[in-house]
Amino acid sequence: MGISNHTSKYGTSYNKQTQSTQSQTDEMFNELKRVLTERCHSPLVMEKEFVASSEGHFSTFEDYDIRMVQVVTRHGERAPMFATALIGMKIFYCPDGSRQLFSASDLSHTVCYKAQMTWTGCRQLQLIGRHFRKAYSFNLTVGQLENRIRLLSTGRQRTDWSARCLVAGLLGHTNYNKLVRVNLAMVPYALHTKYVKSCPYREKLLNQIRKNLKYQQSASYWTSAVNRGNSFITATGYNGRNLTYIHQFNEALVSHFCNLYHKGISASITPCVKKHCMPPSLSLEILKAADVHVKSQNDQKISLVNIQPLLGQIVSEMEISATGQTKSVFIHYSGHDITMSSLLSALGAFYGRQPAYATRLVFELWSERKYNNRYKVRVLHDGQVLKSSVLDEWMTLKFFKERILHGHLRDPKSHRNACLKGIW
Template structure:
């Protein structure tokens, strides 16, 4: 059974690799910007506005034999992805060999995982740039023959979920598949669903196959899922669960909803946050005046596209809207085009703004107050396991947004200033040592960042469950009060 599971996992990752070769490989570049082209003679997928390009081929990185998940593959030179490619987060079949989830110390037993994800790739929130440059936005239809013929995993996922969907009477909001012929603003794309199928498959290998964390026969009892009340996060959760759980069906695991991005179920209002936000916005605006507004590259992009000179809208319209879809960047009527290298500047400017905002303003104070109820929820789930409660969960999934992960990362004190990329994952692992002590590991996008947190600094030092619990409880004391509630009333 173990060999069959491993073979299935490698087969699935190989299929993903094939899809990436045919759909996402950068097959032609001119002036540093992407040029879309016909993918192959059998399954052409060509935008109406593009010109025929010479056919090229690219060989994907091969699967590395005899390598365990969590062991980094040594290469002659580690290539750091450029900011745009990092943000788009294109799945790679080698990801499973680099991830560090599921690696406890010798003798430790994995007791629980809690996974916080950002939704997968989506359409831009503002489609004006598509309308202006007459860009076709046909990325959200999972029923397209292109996806069915190119990747069996997507086809199997679609067919399985459709059968489950037809057997139930789901409300319009809770449609589980991306199936718009034309994308609406913010709609999950098929690529976005694939990203979380990929995440789910990798974590199935780390937690279910390797550690037997969840028994498929009782997974409905020990798996708990929450999503924000937005369709793209709900659909991302469904895709993740399909990859994560063996023989998953839509009716197996109820998905409950929360109205806010920080999963704050009660006592969410904190008036002092608004006061602090004014100071943060002042810092951000001052840096905008100093840097972004006068940056010649950003000014050039704004002139070509008419989008504006703020990094946020530029990222949404051009990085999410074009690069992450692998379609040509727009050109104006004079033939002037936005270039990939220019968008890397935009991403670097956003990272700089994030860094300065956190270091020179009360941004982390805001994140601590915003996210404390969520952290309390996470620690309560851990507490149920530590106390061996009958209500304990083995796996908890929270499907949210960048506005979920950004304050969570800040509150934990992680030195990560890049904007949370599409389909990001932040994992909280609860382990039990041979002496009965419990420890926490925190991983961001497959990398162990436990010793980068504010409450467990230090290299190669296990982080106790009590340290994490104390950090959450003492957030009020950070402000000189007994509790968050007292801070918010001050």
């Protein structure tokens, strides 16, 4: 006889308890799905984002023309960095880099290697490029625009191909040979914080933060989450190596979910090991601990040190454009999650979690039609004007430079001197 029809004195309370437990489980699954979904930045979400986007237009300032666009992106969806018990590589498929990339008939899927960008990741960046083609015409033909684009990357496959895929959408190209001819330069120094780890001033700031009680409590929290995650893996009977850091667990969860989510598969929201699936409560704990870790690494002062070379380059390109000494009208900096979180933190707009795949920051330079020497700057995050404690929504180029550069330009030598002297 079913519980709902049981007439004993325990039946009703047991049934209510079961319903309550099920309700709590459902709520936890919904919360987990929400947290994971916002990290995926699916093509469907992006399409809706483009409809509401303010990029390339605004009704208030009709006397201005777009002069230059610089966009910084995180790479698109990728395979995990660490193939572990939680997640293998066989479910991921990537471009092989030797055929026409975007043809519907192209079935040359290959299993990804570690951290390689997936087909969905390429699609995400292609959609951004296609959106930019509509938002920013520059009054140029595709042929003219092709010669006025610059792509900059950290030199990783996922960032290189993110740049290629974005420009494919921007120019409407589907041919691999045309894509590789577009100028792609490597600027890892400006786009990744690991190249400024030798900065003494940065180390000094980090040491000060690590001594803080709040930081130590946070470190204890994410260490506990790592230990619980490894305990789960061990309990399944898996005898491989454990994961060491919270970001390794985080990316295993995010990679697993986003890959299946983008394929329209919702059967397994969390990774499974030998038919044992990670409980949603543990998954949520790991994701939240990872956010705490990301937040602890993005102190605004440290982020300014990390990202000054990139900010300096963005300002410098605007100034060169204003003097008419460059042909470039579109520059794409293809980076990583740390690139985006450092930028957002430095600009007073960090939202406390790992940036989603293919998230973007756009820096627009506008020139006034009547007075050609008057320039305005606008910064947008995923299509909307950036809500920043540092910048105005609509500002002069001079104000923009004064607010973000603190006297140090993109030259690595000057950045190094500032690191040694601690003058920021």
